[in-house]
Amino acid sequence: MRSVVLTCALAGAVVVAAIPTISVKGSKFFTSEGDQFFVKGIAYQLVPDDPLIDNTQCKLDAALMKDLGTNSIRVYHVDPEADHEGCMSTFADAGIYLWVDLDTFNTQIEQDAPHWNETQLEAFQKVMDEFQQFDNTAGFFVGNEVLTKPNGSVAAPFVKAAARDLKAYRDSKNYRNIPVGYSAADIASLRPMLQNYMACGTNASESLDFFSLNAYEWCGDSSYEQSGYDELTRNVTDYNIPIFLSETGCNEPSPRNFEDQTAIFGDEMTPYWSGSIIYEWIQEANNYGLIKYGEKVDPAASGAPPDGFTRSGTPTPISPDFPNLSNQWKTLTPSGVKESDYTPTLTPPPCPAYTSDVWEVNGGVALPSVGQTFDSAVKSSITASTTVPSGTGQPSASPTEGAAPGSPIKEVQGMSVGLLGLLLGFFWWM
Template identity: 65%
Template sequence: MLSSFTLSAVPLLLAGLQAATVNAVPTISAVGSKFFYENGTQYFIKGIAYQLKPHDPLIDTAQCKRDIVRMSELGTNAIRVYHVDPSADHKGCMDAFAAAGIYLFVDLDTFDTQINQDAPQWSHSQYDAFTKVLDEFQQYDNTAGVFVGNEVLTTSNGSHAAPYVLAATRDIKAYRDKKGYRQIPVGYSAADIAELRPMLQNYLACSHNASERLDFFSLNAYEWCGQNTYQSSGYSGLQAAAADYNIPIFFSETGCNTAKPRTFDDQAAIFGANMVDTWSGSMIYEWIEETNDYGLISYGPSVDPATATDPNVEDGYTRQGTPTPVMPDFDNLKAQWATLNPTGVALSDYKKRTGSITPVACPSSTSGGWAVDPSAPLPSLGQSFKKGAEGSAITSATQSGTSAGTSTSTNTSASSSQTSSAASPAGHHASSVPSHLLTVSVLLSAGIGAVALWL
């Protein structure tokens, strides 16, 4: 006969297991030049840039759920979030997005921790900040990828910053693997700088050492404006430059608004016959209507920031409430995505071709142009860029340490110089620790096993 204690423990144990697996959705992985679900179906991104709250939009579960209703109406299966607070509680929003089949691509940096083109460095404080974000979001199965940078290189003479993007990639991937996390793809979101794009795109993917290349590359491109075509928009050129790319590539921002209303005709090209075998989809910029007039939804009319008293109003725009579609843009995107449902290739068939996939050729350094020697070693953790006496690019150590693979710096270090993202609005909760989740799962499994034996 079971004791009353044992009987009461069973539902608690079962409830604990259920809570630990609420976020269990098929994970996304990068294989060759494509993304795949766990079941081997190819994953194409229909995404939205979702910053909403400047510091972290993934802490207000009620708002996330309201927005998910509208996102699902559009056919969204991904969001991109640029800035998060890794110490906040994201479980409510992440579980809600998972339940709707919506995946997250999250930036590891903030305005304070990003790699700076003007004075690039890869410091211990940046590393610690990046790994804290990874620690928080790796626990969610619907985290589809992380960015080590967004538009770090912004001018034609900015190539000297590219090795620092790769150094961050190398060390984040090494940290991910050392911690035993799943192989969450690590990528970069590039500005569409015509003089840099082909070289940067290839440089970040050309290493034959997988630990020193991106898992995916993405592009913020606004070339297709108004009534345009695959040829005249420049998309044919983007496709030509990516046709033999060896890692997934997609648009991390798109949706030019110089011609109103936005019709999103470029989506038919991205998911159409010319590009769909190369590109893995796109992210539309952006969810909330702001001064830049790119919004798909609004929470109310703009407000004079000088007189605004509502705490949900920032920069003159309300950032909480009922999402109201911006018309006709919202319906135009909905109509486009409704007709675009590529099936892609099955992973089982694609694996037969992956043996023939080789890295693209590394771009050569040229005088007055792409100023990166692809054979030069990447900066080590703690190095910063210094210009040589005659303009040559060199690096100098500003902190001790080599690479993250051998550094003693971890996400648990309490460096006084660490810069974290801005605090969330008052009332946010501390995040749960991934290792604790594993411990709880093991204990719960052991507990249920004990109950089974008792029975």
């Protein structure tokens, strides 16, 4: 949030920073106080356009999130023209940071016929302009699950170009060095090529500041090995930028016990991972909610939402999921390393080579400029290479596809959603 000036008749004016800021050093996040930061987050998109303008609602939710042990929220869409000072101040007072997607409903990068143009850039810039002023803005996403299939890999240079241009804009405006990253779908055939591509290259201005993954692999009474978390971790032990789970929380079988949090914040993963964001805060038909705002109503009733789930009011924890997560987080407090004691030594990974039907981008190709679309010339520059036989020259990927039973169906209007209920919700919102 913005620094607050307190005027005291005896002591004069004193500037107080309400919350430490977050930055990147090497493969870790640190607060401005020098402590390593681990994300304990919740996905928070109550309404389609902007959940951060109703401070009365923010106060109710922030208080309960603080009790839960939350230190972050992820918001998928905001209105850059709205006033966010009240909600951002409320969350800062509760010790909660924001990870916000820069795209809007009509400016996201598409994997089919990808492009990156001035309209998209200006829209992303407006969101950055608004939220850079708040100390509890922890990071920006330039995309959410843009790539969901192998032949969608040709969109990766456009995502990376967006990150390049937003980082350059941030620096040209002398904004705080707020990290810029990407939230990826957990697609085994694209991992780990995608995460390596987003960090590769000798030009740091073109690589992401962080990478994150929407993974629903640990379901029910699973384990570090059975879930595939061990494979995910083996693929990032030499990763040179921070990585965390930007969505997780498999809900089948239910109830959710959130035992995966023990692994994420345990000794096997904290040297390499920076936490997780649980999907999601509100209860909807997809049954991922941690709270509800009252009982479900008949969608046919006058004024009722189409799916029957109210999206405002006093939040009521859903049992046993809410207390299960709370009990996990209360026992998991990784200390990490002090920034002053940390000297990064990792270097960027090699840019993955072209592999037919697996990763159709030719290593460290020149990124598209603003205004370029995926025409024949761009396609030629991205994909031209000597084909690498499938299965050679690439790190191993998890045997699972990541979309565990009960996990949300992805990429509806750029936000991860679940099945019929959230589809109905989007018809209502739009």
